[in-house]
Amino acid sequence: MTTLSLRTLTGTLWLRQQLVPGQRSVRTVPSMVEHLLGLQAQDNLPPYLSLAARIDGFAPADLSDRLGAGELVRLLTMRGTVHVLTPDDALQLRGWVQPALDRQGATNPTSRPAEHLGTTELEDVLRAFLDVPRPLAAIGARLAEAFPDVPEASLKHVVRERLPLLQAPPRGQWKRSGGVVYAFTDRQLGRPFVEADVEELALRYLAAYGPATAADMTKWSTVTRLGPVLTALQRADRLVTYTDDHGRTLYDVPGAPLADESLDLPVTLLGKYDNLFLSHADRDRIAPDEARRRWMGVNGGVASAMFVDGLLAGLWRVEDGRAVVEPFSTPTKQQQRGIDAEVARVEELLAIPG
Template structure:
């Protein structure tokens, strides 16, 4: 049987639909369900999760996220790709153990963490666990306590390695809407009052594909940093749990059986997202969302140079706030229809940020 070839336009539009970014084509409602469906929201900074949800949910109010972080329904946790994500409590408790070997690799190669690389996780935990027994503590205090026990190690390295090795999540007010607050940590299981769980890897593959597919094992590794997923995909496909397609370059892509594919002519909205959003950070082959030239325009020496702007489903510019107004920089000239869409999107985002 001939394997179906999917065009890049089909992959782009399918990704946007599965990411709940196309009004009229949304199948997931409610903030907790959206966060669960997307397997977390990139939250390196405070604002991007709010932008992510506002673009994916009709009638979203910042309180819809902020209140759920405050009541512990959602948490801010260091997980995929070694970055902070907003996650459901259940996903936080399962995903951290799954990505921990990847975080250990990051920790071992990170220049800031390297002076503390000789310390074991048990040695770090022996200091931090009793310190947090009576409640969350600021990251600075955790670093000071570790430095008192390990005076030969720079305190910055101790602080950095702690969040990589120990399952500490950021507690409120960090991440609340327009609320200031430094980084304060507590063990995730203590904060949530539930034990850590072992991840069901095959279930994670199906969930990843439902939100980001069709995709490859390399794509899922890009999203998570977890390696050796190829045999999992192959075994699931052989057992009939995945279907296989090909992209225009002939590379295999896998998907959830029966998952719908978008039409090539599906109109996509002009969309403003944060500097980092998983929609364009979760594939090894990013042609469907952020071609090379666009990424060069977005990427600076130390990361993104601005928030992400999308035209026709592709990264096409950046935006920033100037005196409370959205200022855009486009990588190409928009069509008249795209300009109208951009004007409306700028108004939407400005209204959100003023709320």
């Protein structure tokens, strides 16, 4: 079995994530969102940063207008966080990750006072009420009328975990103001939920994030017991395997590209919780131990990240429309030129009006 070096895994992840200029195979916003199985979008800005780093000529309207038209949606899914998804993926991924969301809710102190309520009970109260998208305050007030013995804060928390409520526009649109309003995903899209094809999801995950282990796919999705799925695909000759430097078995899609160790990886500024950083149990391929500790630091792991030569090399933040970088070490002259060019690229994006 072929052993893949850490450097090969680093470069391959960047290739699969469409982050290497000149070697991108996905070129439109909908196809990129589909390829990545969604974009982490807990905050508004990160999905725009993610797409601008992956699509040549990206303009914020390319995402914002599609969110406004319902061609892409914002929904709580993997890792219990909001993602920008295609409608097809929204209708299959939410049900697939729901058991993981239920487990998270059962251990959340805020949700616990409402845990005894059945999902059907909650939905029965809200189906008629959410005939149009409504803010969480109104949803909480309606639930408090139906369940007066349960704290309203618990009701508002548990309903987002239990019910497939998407965040309707203008939430997530480029530089648009307005509070979060919620709607039932199937009603908003005019289509029913479908059962996930887990084998197909595994193949898609590996195409975008592989080679990877079952533990990696669980880290990305929070869905457990994926080992048998990957094993079955391998036995059916639908997957190939490699090993890493630690002897772990890595699954992959046959024919998927592997990077040469000499591949040049660009300086890149990515937003909070980019897919690149949160989709593997072992983050060695993009973040050495010391860099991870610096990333966690006082920011608690919520800082925007700067990557140099494929590895986490600093933090950055937006201040008054400027990208302010904080390298972990003194860059070389060549690296500094790359940082300056990347800062200019991101600031050009930030300057685009709404």
